[in-house]
Amino acid sequence: MKKSKLAIGIMSALLSVGALAACSDVTYSPEGVILTYTGEDGKTISYTADDLFDDEFKESSNYKTVFDAVYKIIIKNYFTEEDPDEAEYGKNQLASLKTKAQVAVDGDKQTASKKSESNGTSYDTEFSAILKEKNCENEEELFEHYLYQYEEETFNENFEKIESNMSILKRGTTTADIEKGNPEWDGYFADKVPYHVSHILVKIEDADSTNYANAVVSEANAKKLFTVADALRQNVYNSFADTASLSDDSAARGDLGLVDLDKTAQYIDEFKYAMYAFENLYGKTTAAQSSAISIKSKDFDVVSQYNKVNHLEEDEKEGRLSAEGFATIPYAAFEILQSNAERELGAQDQKVNDGDANFYPRNIFFNHFLNRHSLALVTPEKATKSGGEDSKYYDQIGTELHPTTLTDGTEGTGFHEFTAKDGYAFTGTYLATSIRLGDNTIAYRPILVVRGGSAGEGGYQGIHFIVINRSPFEFVEGASDKSVASLENYYTTYFPSQDRYPTYSVEGVTKKYQTYVNFSGNKDTYQTRADEVKSAIKGYDAEGLKHFMFRKYLTAGKLTFNDEKIGEGLAKWMERSEQNKEYNAKIEWENKWISYIENLKQATSIQAKKTISKVCAIGFSNHAATITTDDIVAYRAAHSEETEGKTNDEVKAMMIKDEVYAGKAEAWNEIGGICNDGTRHF
Numbered sequence: 001m002k003k004s005k006l007a008i009g010i011m012s013a014l015l016s017v018g019a020l021a022a023c024s025d026v027t028y029s030p031e032g033v034i035l036t037y038t039g040e041d042g043k044t045i046s047y048t049a050d051d052l053f054d055d056e057f058k059e060s061s062n063y064k065t066v067f068d069a070v071y072k073i074i075i076k077n078y079f080t081e082e083d084p085d086e087a088e089y090g091k092n093q094l095a096s097l098k099t100k101a102q103v104a105v106d107g108d109k110q111t112a113s114k115k116s117e118s119n120g121t122s123y124d125t126e127f128s129a130i131l132k133e134k135n136c137e138n139e140e141e142l143f144e145h146y147l148y149q150y151e152e153e154t155f156n157e158n159f160e161k162i163e164s165n166m167s168i169l170k171r172g173t174t175t176a177d178i179e180k181g182n183p184e185w186d187g188y189f190a191d192k193v194p195y196h197v198s199h200i201l202v203k204i205e206d207a208d209s210t211n212y213a214n215a216v217v218s219e220a221n222a223k224k225l226f227t228v229a230d231a232l233r234q235n236v237y238n239s240f241a242d243t244a245s246l247s248d249d250s251a252a253r254g255d256l257g258l259v260d261l262d263k264t265a266q267y268i269d270e271f272k273y274a275m276y277a278f279e280n281l282y283g284k285t286t287a288a289q290s291s292a293i294s295i296k297s298k299d300f301d302v303v304s305q306y307n308k309v310n311h312l313e314e315d316e317k318e319g320r321l322s323a324e325g326f327a328t329i330p331y332a333a334f335e336i337l338q339s340n341a342e343r344e345l346g347a348q349d350q351k352v353n354d355g356d357a358n359f360y361p362r363n364i365f366f367n368h369f370l371n372r373h374s375l376a377l378v379t380p381e382k383a384t385k386s387g388g389e390d391s392k393y394y395d396q397i398g399t400e401l402h403p404t405t406l407t408d409g410t411e412g413t414g415f416h417e418f419t420a421k422d423g424y425a426f427t428g429t430y431l432a433t434s435i436r437l438g439d440n441t442i443a444y445r446p447i448l449v450v451r452g453g454s455a456g457e458g459g460y461q462g463i464h465f466i467v468i469n470r471s472p473f474e475f476v477e478g479a480s481d482k483s484v485a486s487l488e489n490y491y492t493t494y495f496p497s498q499d500r501y502p503t504y505s506v507e508g509v510t511k512k513y514q515t516y517v518n519f520s521g522n523k524d525t526y527q528t529r530a531d532e533v534k535s536a537i538k539g540y541d542a543e544g545l546k547h548f549m550f551r552k553y554l555t556a557g558k559l560t561f562n563d564e565k566i567g568e569g570l571a572k573w574m575e576r577s578e579q580n581k582e583y584n585a586k587i588e589w590e591n592k593w594i595s596y597i598e599n600l601k602q603a604t605s606i607q608a609k610k611t612i613s614k615v616c617a618i619g620f621s622n623h624a625a626t627i628t629t630d631d632i633v634a635y636r637a638a639h640s641e642e643t644e645g646k647t648n649d650e651v652k653a654m655m656i657k658d659e660v661y662a663g664k665a666e667a668w669n670e671i672g673g674i675c676n677d678g679t680r681h682f
Contacts, residue, residue: 036560045077063573066566071546072148074553075155093154101146105139159549160538163500169537169545171488183551185544188537189472189487192260195275196470196490196516198240199256201249202228203462209453212603213610214358215371215461219341222362225370225463226338229378232431232447232465233331235405235412240433240447240467241520243413248462255520257529258491258536269596270373270452271464277326277375278448278468326375329449331415331431332383332397333369337362339383343620352620361617368614370463373603376449378431380404380415396618404429406444411436416444433467436514438483439506445469469519482506485513492517493534495526544581547574631655 036046079094112127119126136142159165168177172187188194202224206215217225228246230236237243244254251257264272340361346352353359384398405414416432418424422444435443445467453461470490482504489502492515502513512518517529551574553559554567561567632651636643643651 036562063570064577067546067550067570067573070559070570071550074549074559075148075151078155079151094151097150097154098147100150101143104146105143108142109139156538156545160534166493166537167488170491181552181555183548183555185548188260188540189491192262192536192540193472194258194260194491194536195468195472196519197256197259197275198244198254198467198469199249199251199271200228200240200244200247200254200465201460201462202246202465203248203460206461209373209451209455209461212371212373212606213367214363214612215367215451216357216360216363217366219344219362222337222341222366226334226341228465229331229334229431232413232433233402233405233415235414238412240413252522252525253520254467258516258532260536260540262536262540268452268454269592269599270450271466273373273596274375274448274450274464274466275468278471326377326448327372328379328430329369329372329376330379330381330397331402332381333365335383336365336369340365340617346620358612359616359620361620364612364614364617367607367611370449370451371607372449372451374450374600377446378449380429380431401429406432406434409442410434411442413447416446418444418446435467435469438481438485438514439511441481441484470516483511483513485515489513490515491533491537493530493537495530496523497526544578547578550574 036044079097108130109127112123112130115121115126116123131137131139131142134142134145136145160169164177168182168185168187170188172190173182173185178184202221204215204217204221206217224246228243231243231246232240237245241253241255244251247254259267259275343361344355344357357363380401380403382398382400382402384396384400402415404417406412406416411434413433414431415429416434417429418427418432420427424446430446432444432446435445437443448464448466448468450464450466451462452464453459470487472487474487483506485502490513492502492513494501495517496512501517502515503510504513505511516533517526519529550559550570561570629648632648632655635651635655639654643654646654
């Protein structure tokens with residue numbers, strides 16, 4: 001077999017790297033073999049200094065140059081013209097790649113000709129500019145430039161066509177893979193942690209996400225929030241996806257698709273926080289099992305990071321999220337928003353506080369219940385009337401609950417009582433939706449609620465209702481219901497009409513798994529979704545994949561270095577570059593969360609000090625009720641220490657702040673001293 005001049009200039013690079021590796025006696029023989037390549041057919045190609053030497057790398061002083069040069073040898077020999085059977089998928093491809101490269105060269109020549117005419121220059125001038133842009137000296141080098149570009153693309157495509165290789169790219173190497181000669185590889189699931197997420201967005205008119213205590217929403221916003229929450233509670237649309245028809249977002253049926261660490265750059269911090277904090281709800285039962293796909297679950301414990309940044313001890317409460325990582329919103333909050341949506345004038349049709357919208361009841365209640373930039377779940381408390389049976393305003397949180405509608409085995413949306421069998425780290429009844437994972441398995445997902453938005457042109461503010469359709473931490477391998485797709489099968493790169501689409505068997509009948517690809521049921525999207533998964537997996541770590549292939553060829557004995565120090569140096573360089581990449585990514589990740597969590601801390605502090613009291617909203621409608629002398633006497637008796645030495649007016653002011661007496665607040669003008677003095681209270 002003919003010796004090729006592949007990876008031109010590698011000898012100079014090897015010498016430079018040898019010096020870097022502290023080789024005190026770096027020498028080579030022009031006739032000596034310095035690199036050996038073994039092809040698929042077992043034939044050995046030996047490379048001498050003459051084969052590999054070129055001026056191009058004389059100034060090289062880094063291992064990357066050597067690595068790239070050797071990697072070029074791997075690819076070039078994969079398409080050996082004299083031995084087309086060298087690789088299963090590389091067979092007979094070189095001729096067509098050469099044709100493709102020549103077409104690209106001819107295209108550049110035509111471009112040079114056209115530019116010379118339009119610019120009034122010579123053809124040689126324009127073609128030289130193209131050569132310089134491609135870092136080539138002449139047309140022959142330009143041809144080789146394009147040929148290698150197409151060879152590398154095809155080499156990667158061929159690798160991915162082998163099903164076992166795609167599995168490794170997705171889930172990483174198993175013990176069995178390593179025993180077959182594959183090097184260690186973390187995989188897409190571990191490195192990019194993909195989620196399948198849906199949401200419903202209700203946009204609000206408030207212009208600034210930093211309005212932590214005084215956000216303003218319109219009448220329409222308040223009603224829309226109730227409409228969405230009520231539709232979810234009553235299962236009006238039979239599923240979360242169908243309820244998403246109410247969303248102010250354009251995502252089809254609310255499906256945001258595959259959301260991995262690369263794609264999260266498109267999402268606001270609040271959305272990401274809710275998504276990752278979900279693992280605090282689910283992670284306690286899966287942390288040990290998550291090692292099956294090598295996911296480092298501790299990196300996603302954002303609640304612990306929140307408390308760490310805030311230096312909070314176990315006995316400190318202010319600013320602290322619950323141990324489970326979420327706050328709660330009573331469903332009554334949405335009912336209260338609805339019943340108070342239109343109220344902008346007092347009971348006597350007078351402007352209150354000169355018509356300041358901050359004092360509209362809907363805005364006061366919105367700020368108390370929904371203006372949260374961290375994760376919240378919705379509980380089933382109903383709203384009640386505070387002003388007696390004649391009051392038309394629902395403005396209190398009652399003890400009566402909306403009935404649970406999602407019992408075991410039912411599908412749709414509504415309140416579901418979460419117990420230990422649901423696999424979460426919490427119990428209780430929350431607004432939820434069902435996800436059918438398999439023939440006999442329905443999972444219940446809490447609906448995550450968070451306020452957030454983006455700034456600038458095209459920005460928005462809104463309330464997100466979020467559902468995690470599939471978490472990468474969700475462990476189903478070995479589940480009793482064999483119709484539940486594993487994570488690897490869930491993110492298949494095939495669509496149902498293809499032979500390799502994952503299937504399972506029930507009593508001899510072959511069925512297709514419920515996966516990310518066919519999740520929507522819309523056949524027109526299947527291929528697009530399969531291609532989306534494939535693209536995400538293929539493109540997430542191009543340099544790391546080169547390292548994997550390099551190690552694979554070394555392990556298989558296809559590459560050997562006669563100078564062991566060079567081989568060892570390359571191995572150490574790859575390891576160091578990977579460690580640096582991982583470290584930098586970790587620091588970037590932590591810094592992003594520290595910044596966001598500091599904002600949460602600021603929001604908590606502002607809300608505690610400046611949110612307008614609910615008393616003011618209640619007094620807005622119930623000013624006709626009065627606090628009687630008997631009420632004051634009773635209050636003094638019950639709060640003797642706090643009221644000792646205080647005048648009746650001072651006691652009345654205390655009573656107004658006490659929600660037990662809020663429904664009996666004095667006329668608005670009389671409590672204006674509390675609600676209109678610029679001081680805002682809970």
